Amino acid sequence: MKAYASMSREELLAEQEKLQAEYKGYEEAGLQLNMARGKPEPAQLDLAKDMLSIVDADTICKSETGDDCRNYGVMEGIIEARKLMAEIMEVKPEQVVVFGNASLNIMYDTVARSMLHGVNGSTPWCKLDKVKFLCPVPGYDRHFAVTESFGIEMVNVPLLEDGPDMDLVEKLVSEDASIKGIWCIPKYSNPTGVSYSDETVRRFANLKPAAEDFRIYWDNAYCVHHLYEEADKQDQILNILDECEKAGNPDMAYMFASTSKITFAGAGISAMASSADNMAWVKKTMTVQTIGHDKVNQLRHVKFLKDRAGVDAHMMKHAAILRPKFELVEKMFETEIAPLGIGSWIAPRGGYFISFESLEGCAKNIVAKAKAAGVVLTGAGAPFPYGKDPKDSVIRLAPSFPNLEELETATKIFICCVKLASIEKLLA
Amino acid sequence: MKAYASMSREELLAEQEKLQAEYKGYEEAGLQLNMARGKPEPAQLDLAKDMLSIVDADTICKSETGDDCRNYGVMEGIIEARKLMAEIMEVKPEQVVVFGNASLNIMYDTVARSMLHGVNGSTPWCKLDKVKFLCPVPGYDRHFAVTESFGIEMVNVPLLEDGPDMDLVEKLVSEDASIKGIWCIPKYSNPTGVSYSDETVRRFANLKPAAEDFRIYWDNAYCVHHLYEEADKQDQILNILDECEKAGNPDMAYMFASTSKITFAGAGISAMASSADNMAWVKKTMTVQTIGHDKVNQLRHVKFLKDRAGVDAHMMKHAAILRPKFELVEKMFETEIAPLGIGSWIAPRGGYFISFESLEGCAKNIVAKAKAAGVVLTGAGAPFPYGKDPKDSVIRLAPSFPNLEELETATKIFICCVKLASIEKLLA
Numbered sequence: 001m002k003a004y005a006s007m008s009r010e011e012l013l014a015e016q017e018k019l020q021a022e023y024k025g026y027e028e029a030g031l032q033l034n035m036a037r038g039k040p041e042p043a044q045l046d047l048a049k050d051m052l053s054i055v056d057a058d059t060i061c062k063s064e065t066g067d068d069c070r071n072y073g074v075m076e077g078i079i080e081a082r083k084l085m086a087e088i089m090e091v092k093p094e095q096v097v098v099f100g101n102a103s104l105n106i107m108y109d110t111v112a113r114s115m116l117h118g119v120n121g122s123t124p125w126c127k128l129d130k131v132k133f134l135c136p137v138p139g140y141d142r143h144f145a146v147t148e149s150f151g152i153e154m155v156n157v158p159l160l161e162d163g164p165d166m167d168l169v170e171k172l173v174s175e176d177a178s179i180k181g182i183w184c185i186p187k188y189s190n191p192t193g194v195s196y197s198d199e200t201v202r203r204f205a206n207l208k209p210a211a212e213d214f215r216i217y218w219d220n221a222y223c224v225h226h227l228y229e230e231a232d233k234q235d236q237i238l239n240i241l242d243e244c245e246k247a248g249n250p251d252m253a254y255m256f257a258s259t260s261k262i263t264f265a266g267a268g269i270s271a272m273a274s275s276a277d278n279m280a281w282v283k284k285t286m287t288v289q290t291i292g293h294d295k296v297n298q299l300r301h302v303k304f305l306k307d308r309a310g311v312d313a314h315m316m317k318h319a320a321i322l323r324p325k326f327e328l329v330e331k332m333f334e335t336e337i338a339p340l341g342i343g344s345w346i347a348p349r350g351g352y353f354i355s356f357e358s359l360e361g362c363a364k365n366i367v368a369k370a371k372a373a374g375v376v377l378t379g380a381g382a383p384f385p386y387g388k389d390p391k392d393s394v395i396r397l398a399p400s401f402p403n404l405e406e407l408e409t410a411t412k413i414f415i416c417c418v419k420l421a422s423i424e425k426l427l428a
Numbered sequence: 429m430k431a432y433a434s435m436s437r438e439e440l441l442a443e444q445e446k447l448q449a450e451y452k453g454y455e456e457a458g459l460q461l462n463m464a465r466g467k468p469e470p471a472q473l474d475l476a477k478d479m480l481s482i483v484d485a486d487t488i489c490k491s492e493t494g495d496d497c498r499n500y501g502v503m504e505g506i507i508e509a510r511k512l513m514a515e516i517m518e519v520k521p522e523q524v525v526v527f528g529n530a531s532l533n534i535m536y537d538t539v540a541r542s543m544l545h546g547v548n549g550s551t552p553w554c555k556l557d558k559v560k561f562l563c564p565v566p567g568y569d570r571h572f573a574v575t576e577s578f579g580i581e582m583v584n585v586p587l588l589e590d591g592p593d594m595d596l597v598e599k600l601v602s603e604d605a606s607i608k609g610i611w612c613i614p615k616y617s618n619p620t621g622v623s624y625s626d627e628t629v630r631r632f633a634n635l636k637p638a639a640e641d642f643r644i645y646w647d648n649a650y651c652v653h654h655l656y657e658e659a660d661k662q663d664q665i666l667n668i669l670d671e672c673e674k675a676g677n678p679d680m681a682y683m684f685a686s687t688s689k690i691t692f693a694g695a696g697i698s699a700m701a702s703s704a705d706n707m708a709w710v711k712k713t714m715t716v717q718t719i720g721h722d723k724v725n726q727l728r729h730v731k732f733l734k735d736r737a738g739v740d741a742h743m744m745k746h747a748a749i750l751r752p753k754f755e756l757v758e759k760m761f762e763t764e765i766a767p768l769g770i771g772s773w774i775a776p777r778g779g780y781f782i783s784f785e786s787l788e789g790c791a792k793n794i795v796a797k798a799k800a801a802g803v804v805l806t807g808a809g810a811p812f813p814y815g816k817d818p819k820d821s822v823i824r825l826a827p828s829f830p831n832l833e834e835l836e837t838a839t840k841i842f843i844c845c846v847k848l849a850s851i852e853k854l855l856a
Contacts, residue, residue, distance in 0.1 A: 145716045
């Protein structure tokens with residue numbers, strides 16, 4: 001195969017004609033495939049089905065502290081659930097509060113709390129003229145939707161292979177007191193799959209922000225979500241809370257996680273962890289906001305997953321389903337895309353996404369073409385604040401939901417669309 | 429028995445001496461009884477224990493629309509759960525969104541949303557100089573805690589036997605555009621147990637508020653929580669959403685409810701219902717705030733409770749446990765308090781509370797005395813904004829948690845404290 005860039009106009013036109021015929025076939029097939037969302041496939045959900053039987057009518061629903069999980073009380077979550085989430089998040093149980101189904105809800109509420117009540121006693125952000133967040137890009141669209149909904153100005157920071165561009169982060173955070181936060185997915189990042197190096201984590205912990213109410217929003221969404229069992233194929237990151245404490249910045253980071261992609265995306269538990277002062281501030285609002293979250297579901301999770309070893313073993317079952325999907329897509333890209341020089345990607349060792357980078361100015365076109373041919377992708381631009389990808393080149397692929405056969409078809413169609421869009425770009 | 433007010437000083441002193449001896453006995457017994465919170469007793473929770481087995485490893489967790497309850501999606505709740513909550517709330521399923529464990533969380537978020545994003549496009553309240561809520565008193569301390577947490581000024585409105593003083597509500601709401609809401613518990617009100625008359629509900633629906641973003645916060649917490657099975661002993665209230673629509677004010681009310689006191693206080697589901705425009709506004713924020721609430725627990729509730737008839741039958745089992753407790757306390761009050769002229773109460777036909785009104789200036793003293801004798805009561809003042817009972821006379825009693833024997837002892841001690849505090853007041 002010859003790289004498109006080195007093809008003559010005639011060669012490109014011939015290639016285009018061939019691809020258009022292939023594409024027409026897909027259009028006519030009227031397929032309905034979806035690679036838009038990091039959604040577990042049914043077989044993954046089945047892995048946790050025994051959790052639904054583990055608490056039944058005969059279960060004594062008492063927590064370790066003797067509290068009836070079925071009744072009011074224990075707002076911060078039962079202690080055994082806090083321990084479990086602490087093991088998953090690699091923090092101390094007393095740093096953890098357990099919440100309901102979605103960690104997104106905790107993140108939204110954390111920003112909302114800062115807007116309305118301030119951060120540990122600081123001026124509520126809604127009283128300030130300007131509030132900004134740093135957004136490593138490409139990143140997670142729902143993070144950006146949260147900050148956008150509050151009118152918080154989002155500032156792009158490039159996400160490199162070992163984490164955000166820390167030179168830029170350090171400079172901006174130390175100079176601008178209106179910068180109050182940064183969104184981070186430190187492990188198997190959504191969408192690029194990179195994990196932060198130890199140096200990156202330490203530089204985060206040692207930030208000297210101009211704003212005393214600056215916080216690092218550390219969304220540890222994929223903390224135990226490895227694709228490989230071998231230790232040397234698993235990314236490990238430093239603990240940001242420990243590093244912040246060592247650096248004399250104990251209150252600088254909030255950590256979030258959930259079991260959405262461990263047990264059930266539609267019936268999991270989530271958690272937040274931070275310093276004693278930060279968690280006291282959270283609980284102060286929480287006492288007013290809620291009676292507490294579902295403690296029977298917390299008990300269910302503890303009985304089913306037991307501890308970190310139980311979680312790790314369970315995650316390897318997920319990996320067995322997910323790994324072939326990632327490898328399939330990567331192999332097809334290597335064969336079909338790499339030689340043509342029309343795109344790049346990182347082969348992630350965990351998480352839920354493959355981030356594809358096309359030639360500049362092609363992403364929207366590829367997504368539109370794929371849609372017309374029956375493959376729904378995450379919208380082009382979604383991994384950027386305000387949906388604006390400055391190069392129009394990043395596409396987030398989620399290989400988890402389709403089965404292997406569907407995935408192969410969807411990827412074939414995607415590749416065809418990448419080729420077509422690249423040729424259009426080169427011919428223009 | 430002779431009313432205390434007609435006793436001579438000597439008679440009062442003799443009575444006091446006798447009571448002090450009785451009180452000393454309680455102090456020495458070192459009891460630990462609690463009438464502070466509307467908390468179901470374990471036997472009530474056992475009524476729903478089969479719900480924990482009704483979804484198990486073998487259950488096909490598909491909703492009526494074919495969605496996998498274990499996976500992402502269906503943010504507004506599965507349709508069968510919306511139907512169930514609609515039957516409980518006596519509204520239409522399309523008016524309902526189902527949430528997580530606590531309806532308090534919906535109410536807090538509804539006020540928070542108005543603070544940050546405004547109401548259906550109005551100016552966010554955090555941008556206004558002054559926001560006020562009307563608070564029928566006595567009322568629910570957690571409502572008042574929500575509004576207080578946002579710095580919303582609370583204005584007391586007397587709660588009469590058929591609802592809030594509507595002359596005052598109409599006057600204030602029509603004159604003052606800074607009044608943005610009113611907290612209502614229309615049925616078996618917390619704490620007085622009264623239900624709103626049809627006229628009250630209609631007057632609510634026909635309010636002409638100066639503020640376009642004024643809303644009625646209709647906390648239908650006890651909508652199916654009757655103590656008696658006979659229809660003529662059950663309070664019924666008009667549907668506020670229907671009445672608002674009839675009155676040309678379709679967007680004026682938000683309704684809230686939960687299964688906290690139907691299934692499990694620690695693992696229930698909750699719901700909000702309102703007009704199409706209001707719910708569209710709610711969902712607009714919700715899409716950013718959360719991935720969705722626990723749908724497997726929604727399925728569990730539907731399979732267990734089935735429909736309104738199922739709910740009503742289940743509630744009669746609760747009533748069989750609760751009714752004797754209410755009747756015991758009321759009977760003891762009638763025998764021991766009524767003849768002495770030192771307090772009054774309403775015998776409620778549903779809900780979770782008996783509200784006791786002591787002689788003026790005695791409530792704090794009674795609560796303190798009870799505490800020292802081993803009976804924890806809701807703090808005096810709690811049923812009022814800012815915890816300030818202008819007459820220091822209202823005490824909320826929650827008879828649900830102790831068993832009958834404990835309740836009898838706790839009530840005996842309470843009565844002793846009422847007598848002692850009343851004598852102190854009369855002697856002063």
